[in-house]
Amino acid sequence: MEESCVVARPSRRANIIAVSAIGLLTATTLVGRQSSSESTGWLIFDIVVGVVACGSILFLGRRPIQASLALAALAMLSPAATPSSTVGTLTVAQRRPLRIAALIALAGTLGHLVQGIWRPIHGLNLGWYLVLDIAVHAALLGWGQWTQARRALLHSLRERALRAENEQGRRVAEARTLERTKMAREMHDVLAHRLSLLATYAGALEYRPDSSPEKLAQAAGVIRAGVHQALDELREVISVLRDSEIEELPGGRPQPTFGDLTWLVDESRDAGTEIRYDEAVTAPESLPPATGRTAYRVVQEGLTNARKHAAGRPVTLVVKGQPGGTLQIELTNPRGNGVPLTPGSGTGLVGLTERVQLAGGTLDHGEADGGFRLHASLPWPA
Incomplete structure (x- = not known):
């Protein structure tokens, strides 16, 4: 002091x-x-x-x-x-x-x-002189201590303002980092699935050059349409990440929900992936939209990884649950030949785990019975 x-x-x-x-x-x-x-x-x-x-x-x-x-x-x-x-x-x-x-x-x-x-x-008698003497020095003492306390207070306020400014800067930096992480996760979830489909069609063109002109034209048309759709989804992701509560993407197309799982499975089947889809969900319309979107992302990531690392192998997808319990999602596929169809960053499952945890659920993944198993459990309030 x-x-x-x-x-x-x-x-x-x-x-x-x-x-x-x-x-x-x-x-x-x-x-x-x-x-x-x-x-x-x-x-x-x-x-x-x-x-x-x-x-x-x-x-x-x-x-x-x-x-x-x-x-x-x-x-x-x-x-x-x-x-x-x-x-x-x-x-x-x-x-x-x-x-x-x-x-x-x-x-x-x-x-x-x-x-x-x-x-x-x-x-001036000595008594009054003593009174004045004591009063003057007491006033000097009080004035000096008040000045010292005021100086210390101003110093404390300056330090507090500096700490608040540094804290605000740190929060802004953390918010930016979180937004970048969120954007990277959304781009991975949205674009990895789309690009893996394009890689599947491109691989068919590469290994089957003797196909009929009609099939080649059809595959080229699918690739062209997929590229345009991937670009549209990229713009949509960048726009929607500014507000995580937006329920509808630019252009009027809503975000994916649990009801879009069937379309997602059909799209992967059209790309040549054999999928056995078993759904046993009671009252799916009562599923919260946020939980439905998380379920969609889990299935999307599982199908994308299966297509990249075990191309041509069958996939089994089981989805079951009911209100007041949990929504269970399990996706399994045999082991691939060790050569991925497209390179991956290895962060998709990390981001997916964080997404599921934020939704209050759990995610397990790893090798099981000579293949790969992805299992997610999401809470489903009554």
């Missing part, structure tokens, strides 16, 4: 101004005392003490306690040290804890009391 309250050392110009002001007050004090009752014999002594006291002001910045004690001692000898001693008491009160400042104020009070005893002021 003591070190934090020490202000910066004043400049040379500020020292000159301070010493000049104190010197003027000292001269005024000397004139006032000489015009009252004291003889001119004290004048030279008071001038010397006043010069020494004004010079001691320069040491208050580096050694405020020692300089203040010295000024209190000079105040015992001459009223010429009173202005300087007052400044010393105030300086310590502004820069040091209350206990030390109170001791310095007490030293100043005692110093001026001794001065009032052996060099009293004409027309």
